[in-house]
Amino acid sequence: xxxxxxxxxxxxxxxxxxxxxxxxxxxxxxxxxxxxxxxxxxxxxxxxxxxxxxxxxxxxxxxxxxxxxxxxxxxxxxxxxxxxxxxxxxxxxxxxxxxxxxxxxxxxxxxxxxxxxxxxxxxxxxxxxxxxxxxxxxxxxxxxxxxxxxxxxxxxxxxxxxxxxxxxxxxxxxxxxxxxxxxxxxxxxxxxxxxxxxxxxxxxxxxxxxxxxxxxxxxxxxxxxxxxxxxxxxxxxxxxxxxxxxxxxxxxxxxxxxxxxxxxxxxxxxxxxxxxxxxxxxxxxxxxxxxxxxxxxxxxxx
Ligand code: FES
Numbered sequence: 001x002x003x004x005x006x007x008x009x010x011x012x013x014x015x016x017x018x019x020x021x022x023x024x025x026x027x028x029x030x031x032x033x034x035x036x037x038x039x040x041x042x043x044x045x046x047x048x049x050x051x052x053x054x055x056x057x058x059x060x061x062x063x064x065x066x067x068x069x070x071x072x073x074x075x076x077x078x079x080x081x082x083x084x085x086x087x088x089x090x091x092x093x094x095x096x097x098x099x100x101x102x103x104x105x106x107x108x109x110x111x112x113x114x115x116x117x118x119x120x121x122x123x124x125x126x127x128x129x130x131x132x133x134x135x136x137x138x139x140x141x142x143x144x145x146x147x148x149x150x151x152x153x154x155x156x157x158x159x160x161x162x163x164x165x166x167x168x169x170x171x172x173x174x175x176x177x178x179x180x181x182x183x184x185x186x187x188x189x190x191x192x193x194x195x196x197x198x199x200x201x202x203x204x205x206x207x208x209x210x211x212x213x214x215x216x217x218x219x220x221x222x223x224x225x226x227x228x229x230x231x232x233x234x235x236x237x238x239x240x241x242x243x244x245x246x247x248x249x250x251x252x253x254x255x256x257x258x259x260x261x262x263x264x265x266x267x268x269x270x271x272x273x274x275x276x277x278x279x280x281x282x283x284x285x286x287x288x289x290x291x292x293x294x295x296x297x298x299x300x301x302x
Pocket of ligand 1: 062063064065066067068069070071072073074083084085086
């Protein structure tokens, strides 16, 4: 086993779940990760931060958003170029660095393309706090609703948030940790007979005839909703500066994903840019995980 694991084994809020270890290979070397974790997190847990080099200037590429949005984490996985932060690790995977532009493999298409077609009152895209709150209100009114999310779990960014929320207790569970708010909302939704939950389901397109194409775990479905509610959340953004795409520069959401969702020790020393709520929280999470925050820089005097 040539790699040394970098995982967070002690945390004041989170516990390392019992997880099944599986073997895979990285650049033909044997490696071990946790079954079902993001391939990118499995590599980070092995101390591997450079996933390949860009085809234009050969700059090293790694993680930035950890949320399937930027493509910086692309790797060849079983011969196919994929965003490794949204691919669950499986036993025996052949994972390789992506150097330059990949060649696309010839893959057989289906013999017959026959998507399942269905209708609903409301289709909600995104099962974060907004999508879940909407599903609860629609469920209370008995309206047929489908709640779709591309991840395996309800909650969106709440599942990364180990801190207690501020604001109003009545409106947004102030005083409760985000991870627990996700569980509370998920519990409420599970009581709603008119709400169907589709996890691991990726919306591929909203078409001009009002239908929505969704790749679900069991195949492609086309949904015709009366109303479409888009609750897909925010995108990870960064300040543009020389080197801002290099491995080691992360968006706050990516950092929270690796540290709080996947319990991966993605760095030893952290420099935080920005001291408003996200920057402060971004500095608080690594302290919990036993990492060193060397400094936090903020342009404002407070
Ligand atoms: S798409 Fe994976 S890090 Fe952005």
